[in-house]
Amino acid sequence: MSDFSIRLARPEDAEGFHRVEEDAAALLREEPSLAGIPVPPSTSAEDYRRTIAAGQCLAAAVGDEVVGFAAAGRIxxxxxxHELSVARAHQRKHIGSTLLRALKIDAANSGLRAITLNTYRDIPWNGPFYARHGFVEVENFEGRPHLAQSLEDAVALGMPRDRRCAMICFLD
Structure with missing residues (x-):
């Protein structure tokens, strides 16, 4: 029996999304291979409110507390x-995996064909995590300019191009 639940995000979850992202970002700041590489600022609660309003975001909660989330939008x-984060105190409890599985089910039920993302290809809880869940690297950005733009945005923030990748999971 799990001690968390997954649900569609609500506007009042925006502060929790911001708080969880801030907390989880500490792992990137502590990652030795990323020493000297800036970690982008966390998304504001106001921006998360707008993303949540589109209706494709999921929250993981323990009681009333948001402990993880998947922030996504249709393209x-x-x-x-855009972001999958779990608070450090709640990691390694399959919350991230459960959020990802629920997001895939919700997207498929909404008639969507795939889920895309940009991430570090070599950080264990980034690229390898998504690969274990059916994502593959995108080699050709044709028809997906948002992925190329997201990669360029990350590079502009100081992230190394050679360590970043776009990934896709086709929904059956």
């Missing part, structure tokens, strides 16, 4: 995962 017939 054509695909869903782009």
């Amino acid at each position: 054509g017939r695909e869903l782009h995962l």
Whole structure:
């Protein structure tokens, strides 16, 4: 029996999304291979409110407390995962995996064809995590300019191009 639940995010979850992202970002700041590489600022609660309003975000909660989330938005017939974060005190409890599975089910039930994202290809809880869940690296950005733009945005923030990648999971 799990001690968390997954649900569609509500506007009042925006502060929790921001708080969880801030907490989880500490792992990137502590990652030795990223020493000297800036970690982008967390998304504001106001920006999360706008993303949540689009209706594709999920929250993981323990009681009334948001402990994880998947913030995503539609781009054509695909869903782009902007952020998947779990508070450090609640990691390694399958919350991230459960959020990702629920997001795939919700996207498929909404008639979407795939989920896309941008991430570090070599950080264990980034690229390898998504690969274990059916995501593959995107080699050709044709028809998906948002992925190329997201990669360029990350590079502009100081993230190394050679360590970043776009990934996609096709929904059956």
